[in-house]
Amino acid sequence: MKLAKRVSALTPSSTLEITAKAQELKAQGHDVIGLGAGEPDFNTPDHIIEAAYKAMLEGHTKYTPTGGLAALKKEIIKKFQEDQQLAYAPTEIIVCNGAKHALYTLFQVLLNEGDEVIIPTPYWVSYPEQVKLAEGVPVFVEGFEENDFKITPEQLKSAITEKTKAVIINSPSNPTGMIYTEEELRALGEVCVEHNILIVSDEIYEKLVYGDTKHVSIAQLSAELKQLTVIINGVSKSHSMTGWRIGYAAGNKQLIQAMTNLAGHSTSNPTSIAQYATIAAYQHSQEAVEEMRHAFESRLNIVYDKLIQIPGFSCLKPQGAFYLFPNVKEAAAMAGYDSVDEWAKALLEEEKVAIVPGSGFGAPENMRLSYATSLEQLEKALDRIKTFMDKKVR
Structure with a gap:
């Protein structure tokens, strides 16, 4: 075949x-x-497992809204407000079957054949493959080791062409563990605003930060950057819930609606039980x-x-x-x-x-x-x- x-x-x-x-x-x-x-x-912490069991006993084993339970979106919105002082509406949030699925769905609704996505190296292995699956073109920009594996505004600017649609920022990074500072993000953000480039901010490791280092989301630096950014996150790494497959995206309402429409014809909805477990993950003590x-x-x-x-x-x-x-x-x-x-x-x-x-x-x-x-x-x-x-x- x-x-x-x-x-x-x-x-x-x-x-x-x-x-x-x-x-x-x-x-x-x-x-x-x-x-x-x-x-x-x-x-996975006991109280999360118990919440999933309780949800099953109560019959929450049916279809849910494609973009996620309203109660879960409420907790995600609250998390953004508390952690990054970012305000999102429910229509700006989609819950997916893991952060990987959120990324996949985003690229499917964003890219046309030949559209370019700038991917700093080293990169997480699935970024270029997901771009290719959406008929896009990965454009690699080397994050040099002497610069802590991070790219500079000058490098970003030189990689932009008329076909550039987005840039991926993964901070904290898989595989390097390095984190962009607020100043570095502002400088990269200025280039993105100047060229109207969408920022895909993968923040799945945001809770695993060490020493005096702080995690900063590029979306929280200005209203312009928030509008240009789609944040990808989830509970896989933070709450040891990799197998539960709950991730989410937050961003422009039009993009999120398109992602929801696509999910409606691909996955129907994230797993109901896992969504109730995630509500407990965010509601209870951290x-x-x-x-x-x-x-x-x-x-x-x-x-x-x-x-x-x-x-x-x-x-x-x-x-x-x-x-x-x-x-x-x-x-x-x-x-x-x-x-x-x-x-x-x-x-x-x-x-x-x-x-x-x-x-x-x-x-x-x-x-x-x-x-x-x-x-x-x-x-x-x-x-x-x-x-x-x-x-x-x-």
């Missing part, structure tokens, strides 16, 4: 590929440590969120210090999310490999440590290591990586 061109052009997910290989080795009885996880290792954030920060501080001691590794200390993104080009060369991909494959085969090569994120000299796993496993993995390097460079 001949498949559609849009599917044939997709690049396989590097994260899923490394996970599949790790699972294969585990099935063979090997002690594999997987550091590719893009989800918290904590269970203590569990803070506990998880604190645990991630504690792991980061321990693991980072150990990571940078490994020969050939250099790494910026992340400010948010739960990933380390070290440059391991030198380590790969020292170990006798031509690429980080080859080095990562050998690491998995010989020491049974699964990490994700940076090539899948547009940064072939790096690798992504998730610290969303126990400290014991993390330290064990780093010991194995060091052993691997010690054996190779002798």
